[in-house]
Amino acid sequence: MSVTEVPLRVHGEFVATMSHPFADSKVNDIVTCDAPLAPLTWLSLGGPAQYLARPRHVDDLSELIRIANANAIPWRVLAGGFNVLVRDQGVNGLVIHLVSPAFSDLEIQDKSVHVGSAVPLTALISQTARAGLSGLEQLTGVPGTVGGAVKSSAATRVVTLEPLIRRLTLMDADTDVVTMERQDLAPGQSWADLVEGDVILDLDLELTPDNPESVVKRMRNVWILKKEHQPYGHQASACIFRDPKPDRTAESLIEQAGLKGSRIGGAEVSVRNANYIVVEPNCQPGDVLRLIDLIRGEVERQFRVELALRLEVW
Numbered sequence: 001m002s003v004t005e006v007p008l009r010v011h012g013e014f015v016a017t018m019s020h021p022f023a024d025s026k027v028n029d030i031v032t033c034d035a036p037l038a039p040l041t042w043l044s045l046g047g048p049a050q051y052l053a054r055p056r057h058v059d060d061l062s063e064l065i066r067i068a069n070a071n072a073i074p075w076r077v078l079a080g081g082f083n084v085l086v087r088d089q090g091v092n093g094l095v096i097h098l099v100s101p102a103f104s105d106l107e108i109q110d111k112s113v114h115v116g117s118a119v120p121l122t123a124l125i126s127q128t129a130r131a132g133l134s135g136l137e138q139l140t141g142v143p144g145t146v147g148g149a150v151k152s153s154a155a156t157r158v159v160t161l162e163p164l165i166r167r168l169t170l171m172d173a174d175t176d177v178v179t180m181e182r183q184d185l186a187p188g189q190s191w192a193d194l195v196e197g198d199v200i201l202d203l204d205l206e207l208t209p210d211n212p213e214s215v216v217k218r219m220r221n222v223w224i225l226k227k228e229h230q231p232y233g234h235q236a237s238a239c240i241f242r243d244p245k246p247d248r249t250a251e252s253l254i255e256q257a258g259l260k261g262s263r264i265g266g267a268e269v270s271v272r273n274a275n276y277i278v279v280e281p282n283c284q285p286g287d288v289l290r291l292i293d294l295i296r297g298e299v300e301r302q303f304r305v306e307l308a309l310r311l312e313v314w
């Protein structure tokens with residue numbers, strides 16, 4: 001098959017080849033067809049992306065989106081892949097894997113931090129802590145990137161990233177680069193709502209000066225607690241539901257429902273924290289989905305609480 005052609009599949013079965021809409025463009029060399037997504041997600045499950053591209057800079061990104069829009073190709077962004085479960089059949093359309101250094105700037109000046117969306121949250125937290133800036137340390141141990149954290153409203157029971165964001169720059173669906181200020185948020189609106197359908201490029205955060213040793217110490221303490229309350233680091237796992245209320249956590253409801261350790265196929269409700277599913281190498285995406293249904297059904301039956309998914313199913 002030439003690079004100008006892509007496989008056309010129906011229900012996962014190869015039917016024919018069709019021409020490649022990115023072929024005659026300057027992004028041809030960064031687009032891969034029928035590209036495996038499993039290695040790019042923490043769960044390591046699921047089928048390929050019809051098109052996968054890693055933009056080298058903002059121009060590549062706008063060209064990819066422009067061509068996708070012109071050809072009615074759905075597109076989405078993948079960053080660290082810690083909050084995504086890919087189905088067996090994979091993803092129809094373009095997956096933009098945002099990992100290049102062009103999206104990974106990190107500059108700290110006084111109490112202001114300018115950070116690219118592809119920077120790992122852990123790198124941001126440790127560098128700001130060492131620079132004597134407080135505010136992020138309670139997010140220690142949340143895996144993924146800065147962009148993923150904004151989009152999925154990453155939070156711990158104590159803190160979210162949201163109130164620390166002063167300014168956010170994004171590329172919208174028309175490929176315009178737009179900068180939003182905190183005051184652009186309507187009452188009750190979150191940054192995650194504001195960036196729906198857009199690509200987050202970078203953020204400006206405002207943190208609080210503090211003694212570096214104290215911040216690093218708090219960071220270490222949070223990490224010790226976090227590690228104890230999530231699956232072991234070597235286990236592929238996902239945090240499944242949002243907490244219905246701060247004092248009524250998904251973890252406690254699932255545990256009270258007697259579901260800790262429940263399993264379907266290669267997927268198991270973590271015995272360390274019931275709001276995580278851990279997967280074994282033989283696991284299929286369907287095992288995770290059926291286990292999610294089982295948990296939801298049982299929690300609803302026993303407590304009349306509808307659990308909302310934190311994990312995205314693609």
Ligand SMILES: Cc1cc2nc3c(=O)[nH]c(=O)nc-3n(C[C@H](O)[C@H](O)[C@H](O)COP(=O)(O)OP(=O)(O)OC[C@H]3O[C@@H](n4cnc5c(N)ncnc54)[C@H](O)[C@@H]3O)c2cc1C
Pocket residue numbers: 042076077078079080081082083084098117118141142143144145146147148149150151152153154155156195198199200201230231237238239312
């Ligand atoms: C062991 C473990 C522990 C976890 N603990 C926590 C926790 O304590 N708190 C918590 O909130 N979450 C937790 N999570 C979930 C996960 O870490 C967060 O959701 C994280 O923010 C995902 O970041 P990511 O870079 O992996 O995003 P991805 O999983 O790649 O993407 C998540 C979403 O963000 C979008 N996205 C990513 N980057 C961009 C961008 N630049 N522009 C636009 N959209 C973008 C994607 O399209 C997708 O919709 C945990 C997960 C695991 C596996």
